[in-house]
Amino acid sequence: MTIARAPAKVNLTLHVTGQRDDGYHLLDSLVVFADVADVISASLADDLALSVSGPFAQGVPTDERNLILRAARLLAEARAVSAGAVLHLEKTLPHAAGIGSGSSDAAASLRLLADLWQVPPLTPDDPAVARLGADVPVCLAGPAPQRMTGIGDRVAPVAALPPCALVLVRPPVAVPTGPVFQGLATKHGTPMADLPDGPDFAHFAAWLTRQRNDLQTPSVNIAPVIGEVIDRLQSYDGVAVAAMSGSGATCFGLVADLGTAEAVAARLALARPDWWVAAGRVL
Structure with a gap:
């Protein structure tokens, strides 16, 4: 079994700097990650399956609506993986709360499954990663602090912040x-x-x-x-x-x-x- 933590994403700043013709807003944000996290575990299997427990498990889907499974299928397709995985999410972060918990879960799952399946991980600038959700690239780039721009698809590390x-x-x-x-x-x-x-x-x-x-x-x-x-x-x-x-x-x-x-x-x-x-x- 392989285990990964999906830390809370926190926008310390969030400047809205424009809007594209397709309706997407342009952002400029300092994003950090806090040592408060969901926990995801995975074991090899023939197919993909997800279960959820924890204080915020209620209302979390276990089908294709969940970003974890969508991220898993994206990685499997990108890396031609035929194996599956049994995944379990211990949901300790609230969802729909502005701390990107679903996106962090997806990013942690991409790293976790790349290790489990022994394939090269996807990178934050891969266009397919952004299609999972606007916060997934920055969560995949973390947990070091990042400056997020564009519609969330452009991320770059920032200089070290003081301990806080x-x-x-x-x-x-x-x-x-x-x-x-x-x-x-x-x-x-x-x-x-x-x-x-x-x-x-x-x-x-x-x-x-x-x-x-x-x-x-x-x-x-x-x-x-x-x-x-x-x-x-x-x-x-x-x-x-x-x-x-x-x-x-x-x-x-x-x-x-x-x-x-x-x-x-x-x-x-x-x-x-x-x-x-x-x-x-x-x-």
Whole structure:
């Protein structure tokens, strides 16, 4: 049996810089991965099959609607693999939450199955990878921090970030992506500023406060509880920056170390047991 972790993808910034004629939006985003993850295991078999367990297993399909199976079939076709695999997903990350858990599962499965089947892995710039979903290329390029541009199909590593950690919080709401983009004040915002060279935590946090997630305001308009989460995170000592990841509804609090993240997460989970709360290092 082979095992892989699929870490949470967090958009620390998300600038919407344009829109193509086909409707796809152009983005500029700093993406990091937190040490909070789904776990996928695989064993050789004659065909492909998927089972799911864990706290967020409910509602996760086990047929071709699942990106894991679609990624498996893509790799098998690209590498002329005749073998199959029995896959199991331990779903500990919430889905449809702005942290790319399905995309991270797909990317982890591509790596896992390439190892299991002993074939060359697909690369993040392979056009077929982008067709799986806009976040799959950056998840395949991770877990090192990446700058994601284009429609999500262009990814490039960034210089090392200072050691830091995240508190991740998702209130029990779903934010539909379509209405969020429709609520943008402008679809032609300025790009993300270049990262400073070799920043310490204080300088990195200061830089981050000057960037944006353009989807945050329309998401808060749809689900005001997101604003409540951000305000609550900002109220805790040690949280340098609080904002929303992706199109929501998961929000993050950036802190200097895992100990601070765990302390904030413990207090927040006690205060709001109806919210999903997790702490993890930035990988």
